[in-house]
Amino acid sequence: MKNRQWLLARRPQGTIQDSDFQFVETEVPALSAGEALVQNIMLSCDPTQRGWIAMDTYLPAVKIGEVVRSIGAGRVVASNNPDFAVGDIVSGLTGWQDYMVVNAKGQLTKLPPGAPLELAMSALGMNGVTAYFGLLDVGRPVAGETVVVSGAAGATGSLVGQIAKIKGCRVIGIAGGTEKCRWLTDEAGFDAAIDYKAEDVPARLKALCPKGIDVFFDNVGGEILDAALARLAMRGRIVLCGGIANYNATEPPPGPKNYLNLVVQRGRMEGFIVLDYMPRAGEAIVALAGWVQSGKLKNKVDVQHGLENAPATLRRLFEGRNEGKQLLRVAE
Numbered sequence: 001m002k003n004r005q006w007l008l009a010r011r012p013q014g015t016i017q018d019s020d021f022q023f024v025e026t027e028v029p030a031l032s033a034g035e036a037l038v039q040n041i042m043l044s045c046d047p048t049q050r051g052w053i054a055m056d057t058y059l060p061a062v063k064i065g066e067v068v069r070s071i072g073a074g075r076v077v078a079s080n081n082p083d084f085a086v087g088d089i090v091s092g093l094t095g096w097q098d099y100m101v102v103n104a105k106g107q108l109t110k111l112p113p114g115a116p117l118e119l120a121m122s123a124l125g126m127n128g129v130t131a132y133f134g135l136l137d138v139g140r141p142v143a144g145e146t147v148v149v150s151g152a153a154g155a156t157g158s159l160v161g162q163i164a165k166i167k168g169c170r171v172i173g174i175a176g177g178t179e180k181c182r183w184l185t186d187e188a189g190f191d192a193a194i195d196y197k198a199e200d201v202p203a204r205l206k207a208l209c210p211k212g213i214d215v216f217f218d219n220v221g222g223e224i225l226d227a228a229l230a231r232l233a234m235r236g237r238i239v240l241c242g243g244i245a246n247y248n249a250t251e252p253p254p255g256p257k258n259y260l261n262l263v264v265q266r267g268r269m270e271g272f273i274v275l276d277y278m279p280r281a282g283e284a285i286v287a288l289a290g291w292v293q294s295g296k297l298k299n300k301v302d303v304q305h306g307l308e309n310a311p312a313t314l315r316r317l318f319e320g321r322n323e324g325k326q327l328l329r330v331a332e
């Protein structure tokens, strides 16, 4: 059996290029005792992968020549390991490849039989856990407060805004384009949306948040973070989830101009990484599953196809072309 793999060929400069990677075909290795073979079915595309291939972050950088790191879900197709049965559906860091060999329990997590894969890899997966703890544990919103979310139509942001609504907050989303903004207000239940590509964000925040922003959940950074800093309410909280506006920067971005407003408003700005919350993931998944089932939480997924399209599909995140969670199906 052949295994197609995307290897890292060089560290990206600016926007990721197909030539940053090498598409190779190798033999699937024979299994040794204690090993199992997993066939990837679906890959998760995440902005953080741009960081993983560029430098050491909260995980060591992928080395040149290594398979590109990616969250994925797949099926056990052969096993010499009692912890993995043929047919089990598992998820974890499966990488940009058709097949991976596992040898240890804990390397991949078993999904419950029949779990819808798209849901397990979005609202009930890493993005759901990020949104849940980032908003509730770091942002600590209180009913009646004003919550603003950037990257609001994306995998994480769309869940953050809807959880804030469930918790009784007034929610404003910032996203790129009329259609994404329409989806936020008409379908995801946000109170208002700002199209940062067409509107004056500081002016719209001033109009929509006359008493200031109590919680700003930031996925984007840059000028949008600066605009939110300027409108922070007294004791406002800024949750730093990510800063995609600067992930492709070739020079260090300028610091936020309006950070001293944290002093004036006695504010708090705090970053977090979802990995720290994994021991408590079950708590989030139970709550999220309940909201999905009752129709309170809408989950949008955008599924592209074919392992050969992995670099192009990852790039969609940086072009704002993904509509909800970006997934890549690589096998049936």
Ligand SMILES: NC(=O)c1ccc[n+]([C@@H]2O[C@H](COP(=O)([O-])OP(=O)(O)OC[C@H]3O[C@@H](n4cnc5c(N)ncnc54)[C@H](OP(=O)(O)O)[C@@H]3O)[C@@H](O)[C@H]2O)c1
Binding pocket: 045, 046, 047, 048, 126, 127, 130, 151, 152, 153, 154, 155, 156, 157, 174, 175, 176, 177, 180, 219, 220, 240, 241, 242, 243, 244, 245, 246, 272, 273, 274, 275, 317, 318, 319, 320, 321, 322, 324, 325, 326
């Ligand atoms: N801290 C953690 O543990 C953690 C975990 C997961 C994700 N994250 C972070 O959360 C953020 C969202 O990730 P996600 O997986 O949910 O992706 P996503 O929001 O589904 O996709 C990325 C979105 O970013 C927006 N974007 C791209 N370039 C931009 C720019 N220059 N300025 C403003 N917006 C831009 C695009 O939306 P528009 O069309 O609206 O521009 C795009 O759809 C990222 O920063 C990611 O690194 C952090």
